[in-house]
Amino acid sequence: MRAPRFWDWDAGFHSPAARLLSPLAAIYGAISARRQHRRPWHAPVPVLCCGNLTAGGTGKTTVALDLGGRLVARGRAVAFLTRGYGGRIGHPARVDPARHTARDVGDEALLLAALAPCYVGGDRARTARLAISDGADCLVMDDGLQNPGLWRDCSLVVMDGYQGFGNGRVIPAGPLREPVPNGLSRAQAMVMIGPDRTGLIRHLPPDMPCHHATLRQKESGLPPGCGVVAFAGIGRPSKFFDGLRQSGLSLRRGIAFADHHPYRRRELEQLLEISKNMDARLVTTPKDFVRLPSAFRGHVTAVGVGLHWSDPHAPDHLLDAWLKGRS
Structure with a gap:
């Protein structure tokens, strides 16, 4: 799923939708707290x-x-x-x-x-x-x-x-x-x-x-200024798109999907068509790349990030x- 807009920090604690759902949130929080009373198993390793x-x-x-x-x-x-x-x-x-x-x-x-x-x-x-x-x-x-x-x-x-x-x-x-x-x-x-x-x-x-x-974008193997069409089904796709820009690639279009999105054949065909029409390379995250059919991966470059x-x-x-x- 995609997080609803009223979840964002700038939407505020007192947004109407959040207030309406607060009774359910109280139940969810109580269940979460109750689970913590279970005695954990102590592993023999750290x-x-x-x-x-x-x-x-x-x-x-x-x-x-x-x-x-x-x-x-x-x-x-x-x-x-x-x-x-x-x-x-x-x-x-x-x-x-x-x-x-x-x-x-x-x-x-x-x-x-x-x-x-x-x-x-x-x-x-x-x-x-x-x-x-x-x-x-x-x-x-x-x-x-x-x-x-x-x-x-x-x-x-x-x-x-x-x-x-x-x-x-x-x-x-x-x-x-x-x-x-x-x-x-x-x-x-x-x-x-x-x-x-x-x-x-x-x-x-x-x-x-x-x-x-x-987060810092890893080397993509693409030349500086290369035009790319990016797609991502992660928690916040904009982080990936911003990283591509900062790494020197020319982001022609960024297409966001829900986190863990299972890509369908028609969606992949549309992504490939968009990239061809824009004369751009199709790129995505490693997390999205492993969800792609093997036959489609040759059309896509995976660009990862490292921690600084x-x-x-x-x-x-x-x-x-x-x-x-x-x-």
Whole structure:
């Protein structure tokens, strides 16, 4: 789905639609809080969670990939855990990129599995046990801050500085998965991506560190000034389109779809026709690319992003503290 306009931070806490849905939001928040009373399973290896407080893309997968890559560079046998949103495999399973598609395990799982072993499953404890039995000596969760089944030695709240907590209300009245104080009480630090446009810092407990980072477009292999038609079905497609402009490409048109959108044949034919009419290259995100049919991928260039930390030492200090806590 696409987030409704009244969820945005500048729509305001008191918008009519948000007020109308507030009773349902109260029920949703109460159910979320009740789930946290479940006793979690303590894994014999360190567990790090990259989660968020809002529905939609904040960059948590990008943070998980960044930290996971640093663990791989250290020689750790890291494994990723993710729910496998959009996939049809309901039981805990290891992702096999040679066999599984986005319809099986979700798009994010395929991106994670390209770096290190990735396991999908709604039951995080069972999924963790499977990863550990395969030899994992540390676990990185992509999402799962609201999942009480697995003990997390360190939880990071990843937030988009542009949108913040939205209008400040819980689903369906706003984008929050739970009230802000509840979620922050289970986290050890925040990672804010982009400038703090909405005053997120004001909501943090005094002793909670906030690490700042920005997204930077990776090399596309396309020449500077190359004309492109971009399409994206992510949390905030405008971030991708802005990054293309900033990287020196000539964005002829940006076409937004809902997050995790399953592309249909007719839509892809229309995208290809638009790009040909504009004499432009068709580009998309890696997350969208893995959802495309294999036969269509030759027509599209995937342009990814990397994380640039304001303090280049921050991520390694964070990992050191997390791993030391379980040594």
